[in-house]
Amino acid sequence: MNPLPTSSLRPTHRTETRAFALVALSAIAWVVAYSAILPLAEWLTYDVIRLSRGSHLGESVAFFLYDVPKILLLLSGMIFVITVIQSFFSPERTRAVLSGKREGVGNVLAAALGVLTPFCSCSAVPLFIGFVKAGIPLGVTFSFLTAAPLVNEVALVMLFGTFGWQVAALYAFTGVTIAVISGVVIGKTRPERFVEPFVFQVGASGAQTVQSPEAQLTWSERFATAWQTTRDIVGKVWPFIVVGIGIGAGIHGFVPQDALAGILGREAWWSVPAGVLLGVPLYSNAAGIVPVAQALVSKGAALGAVLAFMMAVVGLSLPEMIILRRVLKPRLLATFVVVVATGIIFTGYLFNWVLR
Amino acid sequence: MLNVKVLGSGCANCKRLEQAVQRVAGAIGVAVEVEKVTDYAEIMKWDVLQTPGLVVNGKLVAAGRIPPDEEIARLLKTAA
Numbered sequence: 286m287n288p289l290p291t292s293s294l295r296p297t298h299r300t301e302t303r304a305f306a307l308v309a310l311s312a313i314a315w316v317v318a319y320s321a322i323l324p325l326a327e328w329l330t331y332d333v334i335r336l337s338r339g340s341h342l343g344e345s346v347a348f349f350l351y352d353v354p355k356i357l358l359l360l361s362g363m364i365f366v367i368t369v370i371q372s373f374f375s376p377e378r379t380r381a382v383l384s385g386k387r388e389g390v391g392n393v394l395a396a397a398l399g400v401l402t403p404f405c406s407c408s409a410v411p412l413f414i415g416f417v418k419a420g421i422p423l424g425v426t427f428s429f430l431t432a433a434p435l436v437n438e439v440a441l442v443m444l445f446g447t448f449g450w451q452v453a454a455l456y457a458f459t460g461v462t463i464a465v466i467s468g469v470v471i472g473k474t475r476p477e478r479f480v481e482p483f484v485f486q487v488g489a490s491g492a493q494t495v496q497s498p499e500a501q502l503t504w505s506e507r508f509a510t511a512w513q514t515t516r517d518i519v520g521k522v523w524p525f526i527v528v529g530i531g532i533g534a535g536i537h538g539f540v541p542q543d544a545l546a547g548i549l550g551r552e553a554w555w556s557v558p559a560g561v562l563l564g565v566p567l568y569s570n571a572a573g574i575v576p577v578a579q580a581l582v583s584k585g586a587a588l589g590a591v592l593a594f595m596m597a598v599v600g601l602s603l604p605e606m607i608i609l610r611r612v613l614k615p616r617l618l619a620t621f622v623v624v625v626a627t628g629i630i631f632t633g634y635l636f637n638w639v640l641r
Numbered sequence: 642m643l644n645v646k647v648l649g650s651g652c653a654n655c656k657r658l659e660q661a662v663q664r665v666a667g668a669i670g671v672a673v674e675v676e677k678v679t680d681y682a683e684i685m686k687w688d689v690l691q692t693p694g695l696v697v698n699g700k701l702v703a704a705g706r707i708p709p710d711e712e713i714a715r716l717l718k719t720a721a
Binding site: 375376377380403404405407408410411412414415418483486487510611612 | 649650652653654681682684685686688689690691692705706
């Protein structure tokens with residue numbers, strides 16, 4: 286196979302230096318902007334719009350004006366960094382790492398790589414077939430396919446921005462754990478029986494793989510891709526964030542403290558499964574859900590129910606189920622949903638129990 | 642006439658890649674015939690793990706991304 290003729294476009298040493306300088310300058314601008322948000326929001330609320338301090342409306346408006354730019358800045362900065370890290374991983378390389386791994390170790394590796402490998406659920410089918418063709422056990426493939434959407438980078442940043450790093454870390458850790466366990470459990474059910482037969486018959490030409498591009502990328506190319514991805518993602522989710530924070534701000538200002546403890550609190554055992562059931566049909570609104578969730582939690586709702594809801598939104602989304610139906614028979618798809626949902630519900634209770 | 646295939650089952654980026662190829666081909670004056678391959682059994686003959694895949698004259702040249710316009714132009718010119 287001919288290598289891709291990219292050498293003519295290779296950036297020189299100078300463009301590399303320029304790219305680093307640009308990123309460094311942006312980082313400085315980011316820090317300056319971030320530290321200016323709070324004084325700016327207060328000045329706008331209390332001096333420009335002249336709302337009185339301590340009033341319901343004033344608190345809500347100040348919260349909104351502070352939180353929207355804060356979350357958007359956090360999201361842009363962190364998605365950029367995450368995408369640069371992800372540019373060192375690719376599905377092709379992940380497949381190479383996973384092929385020949387046994388179940389167990391393979392599941393853990395697959396779940397971890399599922400978080401780090403850039404992945405779009407629209408590619409779930411080619412990825413599934415490609416993994417199966419490479420001889421990766423189905424259980425290991427499922428660990429990857431569970432972790433990739435479940436530990437969602439937007440959700441991770443939103444949790445970090447609204448609840449702090451402990452909750453974000455717990456989310457990532459439990460997400461990976463659910464993926465490992467789900468893959469192991471599914472691997473035990475002899476899932477091969479319930480995979481659509483065409484998957485195993487797909488032509489074994491195999492000779493045509495593109496050279497995986499991640500190894501030879503320059504830094505300026507990684508930055509350019511990361512910038513593009515950041516713009517795509519932020520461009521897509523910002524309306525949800527604004528609406529979500531708007532609703533959250535309203536709740537903060539107007540709903541009395543602990544009003545929700547009875548309905549969505551830890552004592553209501555059904556709040557976690559209800560969160561999962563509500564989450565499945567929703568999709569891509571994780572960004573908008575988190576600020577609302579934070580407001581609900583501050584009024585006495587249980588964090589576990591809220592997180593279970595969010596995990597169900599991203600990890601068991603209906604569109605992805607429809608895509609996976611192309612390669613999985615209904616029975617295996619149902620097993621997948623039940624196993625992952627059980628894991629999420631368990632996590633919800635764990636959160637309720639750990640964080641009080 | 643250059644045969645170009647866009648591999649992918651109706652994802653947003655597949656559409657964007659197809660448009661990019663048409664646009665670039667028009668701009669540099671290369672005659673192309675763009676074919677959309679949406680059947681997974683067919684797509685997997687090229688062993689792509691991510692869509693969209695770009696095939697020029699039967700050869701896979703990119704997968705999982707939309708190459709920038711300059712790269713598409715170069716790929717089309719080399720193959721033409």
